[in-house]
Amino acid sequence: MSVIHVHDKQFHPFLSPGQIQDRVASIAAALNKDYESKKPLFIAILNGSFMFAADLFKRLTIETEICFIKLASYKGSRSTGHVITAIGLDNDIIGRDVVIIEDIVDTGKTLHEFLPQLYHQQPSSVRIATLLHKSEATVFPVKVDYLGFDIPDKFVIGYGLDYDGLGRNIPGIYKLAE
Numbered sequence: 001m002s003v004i005h006v007h008d009k010q011f012h013p014f015l016s017p018g019q020i021q022d023r024v025a026s027i028a029a030a031l032n033k034d035y036e037s038k039k040p041l042f043i044a045i046l047n048g049s050f051m052f053a054a055d056l057f058k059r060l061t062i063e064t065e066i067c068f069i070k071l072a073s074y075k076g077s078r079s080t081g082h083v084i085t086a087i088g089l090d091n092d093i094i095g096r097d098v099v100i101i102e103d104i105v106d107t108g109k110t111l112h113e114f115l116p117q118l119y120h121q122q123p124s125s126v127r128i129a130t131l132l133h134k135s136e137a138t139v140f141p142v143k144v145d146y147l148g149f150d151i152p153d154k155f156v157i158g159y160g161l162d163y164d165g166l167g168r169n170i171p172g173i174y175k176l177a178e
């Protein structure tokens with residue numbers, strides 16, 4: 001891996017495809033064990049999680065389902081800020097064991113706003129699998145159950161993550177040059 005340029009910025013190698021795949025395999029092994037006798041519903045949050053979700057899902061040997069949702073945030077009519085709606089969440093959630101697949105948890109705001117909506121639909125359980133967690137950037141605490149890498153509070157791209165639309169196709173993860 002070497003330095004790359006995306007738009008106007010320079011990025012340095014951070015996590016190699018091999019390192020990522022090793023962690024994905026470990027997470028899949030834990031999920032296969034923890035959900036052995038269940039039929040979990042995975043909910044992958046688009047766009048960033050598509051690559052992690054695909055690699056993870058391929059390694060699951062349990063009986064399982066997956067759906068993909070997009071969280072659209074818009075300014076509410078009140079000054080209280082953003083309202084998040086889930087587009088594509090058409091599976092019946094009641095009584096299901098749900099595992100959310102995220103690419104990265106940064107401030108935790110997205111999940112902090114989405115989780116109450118999910119709980120409202122009465123799942124039996126909800127766990128979170130995220131490839132990356134900037135735990136030092138946390139503003140809204142989120143309990144991560146399955147973690148790839150805890151990373152510093154730096155902007156990263158690749159393996160599904162973008163910088164202004166570009167970089168999602170890069171197989172490794174790169175960090176913005178200081």
Ligand code: IMP
Binds near residue numbers: 155163
């Ligand atoms: P949060 O709501 O602050 O936890 O942010 C979650 C979302 O912000 C992720 O799903 C990403 O879309 C985006 N994001 C946060 N950090 C990065 C990054 O370093 N690179 C690319 N996208 C990021």
